[in-house]
Amino acid sequence: MHDSRNRPYHHGDLRRALIQTALDMLHEDRHWQFTLREVARRAGVSHAAPYKHFPDKAALLSELAMLGFDQLRDALLAKKPRKPGGVREELLAIMRAYIRFGADHPGLYKLMYSTEAGGAVPLSERALGAYSVLLDALTRGQKSGELRKRSLRGQAAACWAEVHGIAMLLIDGWFLPEQIGTHGIDNALSSVLEGLEA
Amino acid sequence: MHDSRNRPYHHGDLRRALIQTALDMLHEDRHWQFTLREVARRAGVSHAAPYKHFPDKAALLSELAMLGFDQLRDALLAKKPRKPGGVREELLAIMRAYIRFGADHPGLYKLMYSTEAGGAVPLSERALGAYSVLLDALTRGQKSGELRKRSLRGQAAACWAEVHGIAMLLIDGWFLPEQIGTHGIDNALSSVLEGLEA
DNA sequence: ACCTGAACACCGTTCAAGT
DNA sequence: ACCTGAACACCGTTCAAGT
Numbered sequence: 326m327h328d329s330r331n332r333p334y335h336h337g338d339l340r341r342a343l344i345q346t347a348l349d350m351l352h353e354d355r356h357w358q359f360t361l362r363e364v365a366r367r368a369g370v371s372h373a374a375p376y377k378h379f380p381d382k383a384a385l386l387s388e389l390a391m392l393g394f395d396q397l398r399d400a401l402l403a404k405k406p407r408k409p410g411g412v413r414e415e416l417l418a419i420m421r422a423y424i425r426f427g428a429d430h431p432g433l434y435k436l437m438y439s440t441e442a443g444g445a446v447p448l449s450e451r452a453l454g455a456y457s458v459l460l461d462a463l464t465r466g467q468k469s470g471e472l473r474k475r476s477l478r479g480q481a482a483a484c485w486a487e488v489h490g491i492a493m494l495l496i497d498g499w500f501l502p503e504q505i506g507t508h509g510i511d512n513a514l515s516s517v518l519e520g521l522e523a
Numbered sequence: 524m525h526d527s528r529n530r531p532y533h534h535g536d537l538r539r540a541l542i543q544t545a546l547d548m549l550h551e552d553r554h555w556q557f558t559l560r561e562v563a564r565r566a567g568v569s570h571a572a573p574y575k576h577f578p579d580k581a582a583l584l585s586e587l588a589m590l591g592f593d594q595l596r597d598a599l600l601a602k603k604p605r606k607p608g609g610v611r612e613e614l615l616a617i618m619r620a621y622i623r624f625g626a627d628h629p630g631l632y633k634l635m636y637s638t639e640a641g642g643a644v645p646l647s648e649r650a651l652g653a654y655s656v657l658l659d660a661l662t663r664g665q666k667s668g669e670l671r672k673r674s675l676r677g678q679a680a681a682c683w684a685e686v687h688g689i690a691m692l693l694i695d696g697w698f699l700p701e702q703i704g705t706h707g708i709d710n711a712l713s714s715v716l717e718g719l720e721a
Numbered sequence: 722a723c724c725t726g727a728a729c730a731c732c733g734t735t736c737a738a739g740t
Numbered sequence: 741a742c743c744t745g746a747a748c749a750c751c752g753t754t755c756a757a758g759t
Contacts, residue, residue, distance in 0.1 A: 336742080356639050360732065371744050373735080378742095382733065440695045441554050476710065482689075482703055483711035487681070490688025494680075497638045505680055512674065513681035520714030534723080558751065569725050571754080576723095580752065 340378040342368050347389055351432035355496070357386060357439065386436060391451040393430070393437040398454040400426045405458075412466035413518055419462055420488045420514050427492030434492060459484055466521075473523045480521050487517045538576040540566050545587055549630035553694070555584060555637065584634060589649040591628070591635040596652040598624045603656075610664035611716055617660055618686045618712050625690030632690060657682055664719075671721045678719050685715045 336342065346368045350359045361382045362372040379385045404422035406415055427434040437452075463480050466472035472480065491510060494500045500509075534540065544566045548557045559580045560570040577583045602620035604613055625632040635650075661678050664670035670678065689708060692698045698707075 339742085358639055361734095362732065372733085373745080374743055376734070438691070438695055438697070441556055476707065478703065479707045479710035480714070482698065482707050483685070483714040486688030486692060486711055487685050487715070488688070489692060490684030490686070491680070493636070493691060494684055494687060497636055499636070500680065505676065509674065509677045509680055512677035513684055516678070516681040516718030517685070517714055519718035520716070537723085559753095560751065570752085571726080572724055574753070 336368075336370060336374075339368065339370060339374060343375055343378060343385065344388060344392070347385060348392075348433065351389065351436065352430065353432075355431040357389075357432055357436040361385070389433065390437045391449070393433045394449075394451040394455050396430075396433075397423070397426050397437070398458060401455060401458040412462060412469060412471045413522070415462050416459075416466070416484065416518055417511075417514060419459060420484060421511075423488040424492050424495070424510060427488075428495050431496040435496060438489070438493075456481070456485070463521075470523060472521050475521075483517055483521065487513065534566075534568060534572075537566065537568060537572060541573055541576060541583065542586060542590070545583060546590075546631065549587065549634065550628065551630075553629040555587075555630055555634040559583070587631065588635045589647070591631045592647075592649040592653050594628075594631075595621070595624050595635070596656060599653060599656040610660060610667060610669045611720070613660050614657075614664070614682065614716055615709075615712060617657060618682060619709075621686040622690050622693070622708065625686075626693050629694040633694060636687070636691075654679070654683070661719075668721060670719050673719075681715055681719065685711065 343364055347359065347364050350364065350367070351357055361375055364385075365372045365375050368374075375385065379388070401419050401422050404418045406418055460477065460481055463472065463477055463484070467474050467477070491500065491513060495502065541562055545557065545562050548562065548565070549555055559573055562583075563570045563573050566572075573583065577586070599617050599620050602616045604616055658675065658679055661670065661675055661682070665672050665675070689698070689711060693700065
């Protein structure tokens, strides 16, 4: 009962197709409350087919979250100024890129941080990839004397919480972009950075 | 088919009982993914009974979120230092109380900020109650000259995002309390405040 | 006025059976 | 090896019927 022209019984790469379909839905809906059956439907397979590639729905969500952290790391690395410049500029660029990633991928971003979704082990290897971009910049800042030589973890926590907070508030509509704007966000980021500077 | 001794057919105050039961479950489970049927079960009524008091599940969640913001406002007001003191001490106390509220009521806190849950209008009247505690302190700080005379909204955004970020990261297990600790959190808060000071 | 029980259209998940 | 279709135990929601 399948269309033998362009839908063979064996899908070929259903695992990848399911992931891509889910990513599309994550982007359309701005949240991760989609059903596994709907993903299967859009991928053109029966609702039982996904279970041959993922043990359960949580496993698919977890996979998506890990891919999200990879994308986030890449987004942060891409925004690193190529010219030497000050560490402050670099940190600002990283934090802006972080917030933009959240605003651009609301569903995926919320999934990445939701324990209900995947039971992803906090600070798993994949999340550390993105985190270490921030940590590296702070380390350089302390070495060059631009930042106070305080606990790296504390400084990282301050930056991370600020960008995570801004991203979440933006995504959930608490910061109206036309009210707070890029200007207001930059002010908030500057406040945090000034507190770290020597 | 009901127990006529202590469970009359007419519950009496089922609406309040449903809210209290849901609050209990929110506290037990650390998230708001409970079922309405389970709330009804624990309240000792049929799964259809809640619909006589709330149009749908979202309405109950919305009610819980609004009560949460009231509680948050009370928690912030309770922590205001009674003696004059500096605005910095006052802001620190407010921010610490905010984070503690989130850590102490993880399920309720996440519900309050989740758009998926209630479709609660962002910055509704009830949320403004808590927000204005922060805004008032910042206003006093600008008037007394302790804080730079910049955009109030920007300063509030910086503080709010920081405490919201810390609360969310704590709740979801990204900040291990034994690793970051009260010390690390205070450092993060100080970084933000120093950026606001004149 | 307030609550129940059956019913409907969904889920996530399992499993024998098909190709 | 990979997918389907029926089945099970759940949901949220509705509605006629009971008290």
